[in-house]
Amino acid sequence: MKNHYDVIVVGLGAMGSATCYHLAGRGAKVLGLERFDLPHAQGSSHGYSRHTKTAVYVDTPFEPFIERSFELWRLLEGETGQQILVTTGYLRMANTGSWDHLRDKVRHEVLTADEVAYRYPQFTLESDYHGLYDPVGGLLRPELGIASHLIQALRRGAKIHGREAVTGWKETAHGVEVETEHARYGADQVVFTGGSWTDRLIAGLGITLTVSRQPLAWVWPARNAASFDVGALPIWQIPAPECDGEYYGFPMMPDHPGFKLALHTFGETSDPEHLDRDARPKDEEEVRACLRRYIPDANGPLTAMRICMYTRTADELPVLDRHPAHHRVTVGCGFSGSGFKFSCAFGEWLAETALGQPNTIANKAFRFERLLGAADSA
Incomplete structure (x- = not known):
């Protein structure tokens, strides 16, 4: 042929x-x-933007792949002259769990709620929360x-x-x-x-793949917008107890207006040919719940919404x-x-x-x- x-x-x-x-x-x-x-x-x-980080993958099958990925992203940047990986640090906040297993394995800090509030006053946390800070985390474009x-x-x-x-x-x-x-x-x-x-x-x-609809949102902060810029804020993740999921987000980048956040959970199932790509009021309300509870200064007007897909295995x-x-x-x-x-x-x-x-x-x-x-x- x-x-x-x-x-x-x-x-x-x-x-x-x-x-x-x-x-x-x-x-x-x-x-x-x-x-x-x-x-x-x-x-x-x-x-x-997409998250990348190392600490949460220690002692998992992903660990060697995330280490290699950091090497390869930097190699690709060197070949192209483009900044694909922007180091911001990664902050995971929660009121359960422990990160003792990370000791001596990867660079990280464990922060109390007061320490998170001092370093990142953008977040409003209850006293029983703590934070895991991964200094090499960042966002990928x-x-x-x-x-x-x-x-x-x-x-x-x-x-x-x-x-x-x-x-x-x-x-x-x-x-x-x-x-x-x-x-x-x-x-x-x-x-x-x-x-x-x-x-x-x-x-x-031979295996089952489930496709789900995943909204993404951008808002313009209501107050102190500069505190949400890249350089002032890490990528972050925090529980969404109402749905057993997690909210996550990114600092604002100069190439797109708005503070991006989304809900990581397996949403409404669909198929790729018939996915509803129009944003709904419920999609916005999901992220508003996060802003009201954890990040009130960012709870400003919506600037954009997009619909993504997850494809998950069993x-x-x-x-x-x-x-x-x-x-x-x-x-x-x-x-x-x-x-x-x-x-x-x-x-x-x-x-x-x-x-x-x-x-x-x-x-x-x-x-x-x-x-x-x-x-x-x-």
Whole structure:
């Protein structure tokens, strides 16, 4: 076949763009296919900012991936001259839990409610709250991260096609054949990083993926706006006891007006083709509850709202693995609202696996096998 590649990557959001970057960097002949624009706001990786931090991932399967991600984001910044990762510190506030296990493992501070109030008077906490401060935490700029991965992949020889939806694929005697609206392509391997569309792209995926609607909001602070600027405030997270979730937010950046915050919980289930992308009064009220309770100075007029998606697995851990029934297919999916920060390292793992190369990071926790029984019983 004339249009034959070493690897085709289907879906060029956070994971797919990073996978193309790492494949091209290893000298592979790569084709990346995306049904929407590059980058786009139809999936899970838009909205100007995403959290990254280290302390909360100590002693979890994510720990080596977050360490590697920090290295790779800085490497990408060096290649492009763009600031993708903005170090702000990360403040997690709660009235339960302990961080004793972090001692001697990672840089951090544990703060009393009074110490949080002294350092960050923007927050109003009850006396039984405490804070975990991670000095290396910060915000990532998702649109810039995706664009930077794609541009570097293109500069290294990758072929990248936007607005070209995949309509089918099959394994052949010599590899994999991928069909789109416009053409048919062949490859030795294919990587599916289709986000909320993954189980539509791979019939009989074998696991359950649940898509949920996730509103994001920006407000202009009612008082003391400068205290919410980047440099004055860390990224932050605090309980939402009314729904067993957590509020999270970001300092204000100069490229978008408003103080961004959202509710991290698994919201109304949907599917990617029929997601309601219009903001509702209830969406705004969810973040107003946070502002009234914890951050009253920020409780000013709304400047923007957007609707994002989470795609979660049964155990809320991602899948990074070869497909158990298709040895030429590698899959990255189900990042459960926490994927972007890891995307450069997850993309590296997916690229190495597709090429049959040794993995920089061992991965035992994110395999298909742990979920196959759960899908059968769902």
